[in-house]
Amino acid sequence: MTDAPRGETSHDTIVASGLTKSFGVVRAVRGINLKLARSSTVALLGPNGAGKTTTIDMLIGLTQPDAGTVSLFGRSPRDAVKAGMIGAMTQTGQLIEYLSVRELVTMMAAIYPAPLDVEEALRISGAEDFAERQTRKLSGGETQRVRFAIALVADAELLVLDEPTVALDVEGRRDFWSAMRAFAARGKTVIFATHYLEEADAYADRIVLMSHGRIVADGAPTEIKATVGGRIIRATLPDVDLTSLQALRGVTTVDRKGDAVTLNCSDSDATLRDLLTAFPQVRDIEVRGAGLEEAFLELTLDPDEAAP
Amino acid sequence: MIEMTYLRYEVLRTWRNRRFLLFSLAFPLVLFLAVAGPHKGVIEDGVSLPLYWMTGMIAWGSMVAVISSGARIAAERAVGWTRQLRVTPLPTWSYFSAKIFCGYMMALLSMIVLFAAGSLIGVRLDVTQWLVMIGLLLVGLVPFAVMGIMFGHLLKLDSLGPAIGGVTSLFALLGGAYGPLVTSGFLFDVVKCLPSYWLVQAGKTALVGGGWPLEAWVVVAAWSLVLSVLAVRVYQRDTKRI
Numbered sequence: 001m002t003d004a005p006r007g008e009t010s011h012d013t014i015v016a017s018g019l020t021k022s023f024g025v026v027r028a029v030r031g032i033n034l035k036l037a038r039s040s041t042v043a044l045l046g047p048n049g050a051g052k053t054t055t056i057d058m059l060i061g062l063t064q065p066d067a068g069t070v071s072l073f074g075r076s077p078r079d080a081v082k083a084g085m086i087g088a089m090t091q092t093g094q095l096i097e098y099l100s101v102r103e104l105v106t107m108m109a110a111i112y113p114a115p116l117d118v119e120e121a122l123r124i125s126g127a128e129d130f131a132e133r134q135t136r137k138l139s140g141g142e143t144q145r146v147r148f149a150i151a152l153v154a155d156a157e158l159l160v161l162d163e164p165t166v167a168l169d170v171e172g173r174r175d176f177w178s179a180m181r182a183f184a185a186r187g188k189t190v191i192f193a194t195h196y197l198e199e200a201d202a203y204a205d206r207i208v209l210m211s212h213g214r215i216v217a218d219g220a221p222t223e224i225k226a227t228v229g230g231r232i233i234r235a236t237l238p239d240v241d242l243t244s245l246q247a248l249r250g251v252t253t254v255d256r257k258g259d260a261v262t263l264n265c266s267d268s269d270a271t272l273r274d275l276l277t278a279f280p281q282v283r284d285i286e287v288r289g290a291g292l293e294e295a296f297l298e299l300t301l302d303p304d305e306a307a308p
Numbered sequence: 309m310i311e312m313t314y315l316r317y318e319v320l321r322t323w324r325n326r327r328f329l330l331f332s333l334a335f336p337l338v339l340f341l342a343v344a345g346p347h348k349g350v351i352e353d354g355v356s357l358p359l360y361w362m363t364g365m366i367a368w369g370s371m372v373a374v375i376s377s378g379a380r381i382a383a384e385r386a387v388g389w390t391r392q393l394r395v396t397p398l399p400t401w402s403y404f405s406a407k408i409f410c411g412y413m414m415a416l417l418s419m420i421v422l423f424a425a426g427s428l429i430g431v432r433l434d435v436t437q438w439l440v441m442i443g444l445l446l447v448g449l450v451p452f453a454v455m456g457i458m459f460g461h462l463l464k465l466d467s468l469g470p471a472i473g474g475v476t477s478l479f480a481l482l483g484g485a486y487g488p489l490v491t492s493g494f495l496f497d498v499v500k501c502l503p504s505y506w507l508v509q510a511g512k513t514a515l516v517g518g519g520w521p522l523e524a525w526v527v528v529a530a531w532s533l534v535l536s537v538l539a540v541r542v543y544q545r546d547t548k549r550i
Contacts, residue, residue, distance in 0.1 A: 090388065093392050
């Protein structure tokens, strides 16, 4: 065992500090600090182009950061990978040909020091039904399951999944996440990237929200949902003082266009009650969920970010 | 040290690839029987035409085998498989070794098939001569095995077939696999600098005895070295970008 660097405890799986990465003029990641506790399940949530994949690639040593450091279990990413401590499912990828699913998973299991039983990996991933089939005859969803089985068979301490459900339908997604849950329940650390708030909310104990290469929020799903998963109330309310609207319970921001007002709410139920009591003349009330994209936009429009 | 189970499945994959078998085994065999079957005379310096053509076709077939095996990396690169492997404990060297091993396995198969065909139509060598010939062929294939790994990182999938076909045919033709191209003068000096020439000469060398001359070893070593340096550079350029 290598000694852990200063400021890091054996409790942490991943410690990343000051990670930056540019591709030409595109600043993909602009300073990421991240610590992952052992046995936690963390979602890296953000829209496309937020820098999630680049961040994950730096965490597992596929991409060299321009600046900053990553330590996995107190080692460099390459050393942790060599020691078989990481099971990973990268964002894209097909399987190699001329093998059946079972043969391929067996082949991959052989390169890990302490692999999971192949049948077990096939069962958890849901690939056992087509274990005898040749890899080139699989559908997109089946291919994802096999790729998941390959990540599982490592039986690694850390499981890294980059948008694992992209190719799956609704049912496939549900199956996938319950399989992931079953694996995490063995005390494994899991980090996954997604652009679905619902997935992050349902399956992670912590959400790290990324936008434009930065972490813009980090906390328990309930906290993140309060930030980005709020609701919007729109109504017609002429000649009203915006500050009095701002004072209503559960309001985060207010806006007015002519007679129409827009209230961004963290607790729209409370806001609505107060609104009707305080302004009985309000009409055309419309309540809807704030989209994740809008929330991201709001979070990233702070002044220092707006400047190029 | 290559993981044996991993290697076993790589061998299985090679064996199941029928196109691979066709090009490295069937084509050279058919061409050998078509040419050497009806012509049994002496081609040069006491070397019979069947022996010369047997060695030539082995040189061609085994060249295709070792280059294609390494070049299959391009297919695995194209589907993102090599990227997947880079987050596993499999060392890059083991990945390459398995490819080279499979290439040599097919090359040996190509030798056995053509030896059998040669014996059938009257090629006679004693055990020592067979062994010398196999040994020289295995050594002579080293630059081509390295070339395969290089192609695997250099070429796009759709240019792979034409590239392998073109390069192996050119090396085979210039090396004299389809009959001696030139036997004297400046062009002959150029031809003698090709590793494929010495592959084709393995049969004659085994017959006469005494092994390759020094220049053969120098040519094979130099090609191996230069191609290795190029392969490492191509590999580094390729993996840096991902």
